[in-house]
Amino acid sequence: MTTMPDMQKTPDTRKIPINKVGVKDISYPIVVMDKNKKFQQTVARINMYVDLPHHFKGTHMSRFVEILNAYREDIALDKMEPILQKMKEKLGASSAHLEIEFPYFIEKCAPISGARSLMEYTCTFSGSLGEAFDFVLGVQIPVTSLCPCSKELSRYGAHNQRSHITVRLRYTDFIWIEDLVAMIEECGSSPVWSLLKRVDEQYVTERAYENPKFVEDIVREVTQKLLAHDAVTWFSVEAENFESIHKHSAYAAIERDKKMT
Numbered sequence: 294m295t296t297m298p299d300m301q302k303t304p305d306t307r308k309i310p311i312n313k314v315g316v317k318d319i320s321y322p323i324v325v326m327d328k329n330k331k332f333q334q335t336v337a338r339i340n341m342y343v344d345l346p347h348h349f350k351g352t353h354m355s356r357f358v359e360i361l362n363a364y365r366e367d368i369a370l371d372k373m374e375p376i377l378q379k380m381k382e383k384l385g386a387s388s389a390h391l392e393i394e395f396p397y398f399i400e401k402c403a404p405i406s407g408a409r410s411l412m413e414y415t416c417t418f419s420g421s422l423g424e425a426f427d428f429v430l431g432v433q434i435p436v437t438s439l440c441p442c443s444k445e446l447s448r449y450g451a452h453n454q455r456s457h458i459t460v461r462l463r464y465t466d467f468i469w470i471e472d473l474v475a476m477i478e479e480c481g482s483s484p485v486w487s488l489l490k491r492v493d494e495q496y497v498t499e500r501a502y503e504n505p506k507f508v509e510d511i512v513r514e515v516t517q518k519l520l521a522h523d524a525v526t527w528f529s530v531e532a533e534n535f536e537s538i539h540k541h542s543a544y545a546a547i548e549r550d551k552k553m554t
Contacts, residue, residue, distance in 0.1 A: 300335035305350045313390060316357045323368040325397060325416075328471040337368075337395035343386035358382050368393075370418060377422035388423040397432075399471055403486050403493040404500075410488035414474060417461075431461040434474055435479025437497065438534050441505035453501055454537040456481060460509060462519065462528040476522075480514040482506045506531045508543040516547050526551050 311413040327333040339359040360529040361377050364372060373391055398411045400547035417431035436456050444451035458477050462468075478484040482501040489497065506514075511532040519528045527550045 304311075304348055305494065308348040309345045311345040313342035314345045315340070315390075316354055317341075319358070319417065321361055321368065323393065324364075324396065325470075326370060328469045329400070333397065334538075335395045335397060337393045339394075340392040340443050341380065342390040343380055343384045344388045345386070346514055352384055352386075359383070373418060373420040373428065374422060374426045374496075377420055377426070381422060384505060388421065390422075391418075391420045393418040397470055399474060401486055403489050404496050405492040406490040408438050408488050408493070410486060410491055412485075412487050414470070416470060419461075425512065427463075429461050429463055429503045430468065430470075430473075432470060432473055432477070433457055434477045435485050436478055436511075437483040437485055437501045438508070438511065439482040439505045441502040441510075443538075444502070451502065451505065452536075452538045453482065454535050455485065456508070456511065456534045458515060459531040460515065460519070460528060461530075463526045464524040465526060466524040468524055471510055476518055477515055480506075480511050480518065508534045508545045512545045512547045516549065520549065 317340045319341070321337055321339050323335060323337045323408055325333045338360070340540075341360075343352060345352050357380070360376060360383060361368070363379070364376055373393075377391055378390040380386065380391070394415065394417045396413050397416045398413055400409055401412050402409055414435075415433040417429075419429040419431065421427045434457070436458060437453055438456040438468060439451050439453040458480065459478055460473065481543070482504045483497050486493065486497075512530050515530045515532075516528075519525050520531070529546065529548040531546040532544070
């Protein structure tokens, strides 16, 4: 049998190492721990990268997919470090990176009628393995925000809009996605639901009106909660208000390393 040339291993003379090289946007089924149902199956978009020394021309892209296939029944949070270790070994790398973005569904009851519906939250698992393993959990949480300035100035009502709160954090003890969502939702003018009856719409509208928040208020309130959470060691929080009376969005962000305070 003729030996086929391995072009990726041929030398490169430019002496420029690459920080991350790999495959991006793979659609793949994964399993996520669910607080109420033990496990939840979902479909993720996955990015996989390794570093590349300056003397190699390229990496072996097919090996990333081979590793995914090897873990096809077991792509879960507790398997991220073994997958990263396998990436380092199989691709001869000193560092590996795995990014998993997926929709996560939580059943919620409407505030007054109790009508049940599923809410979707975009979540991310971001893991890296060099000399040590590093993991960051991310969740994007939609809320309603109502403008304090508009409420103060207007004779009739106030403008409000949907907002996205994006939280990323490192932690020492396991944190349920459900608990994180419930905590962060309280920092907007009101949570949002997929299904609301008329009595619920009245409740949400009035709750938001009685609880106006600037985008600055939102990130500060989230920060207070995460600073008080014993398991959280580092976090970033972003809030974006999709303004209903402006073409632009309002935005604010805070990042804190609790080990440095």
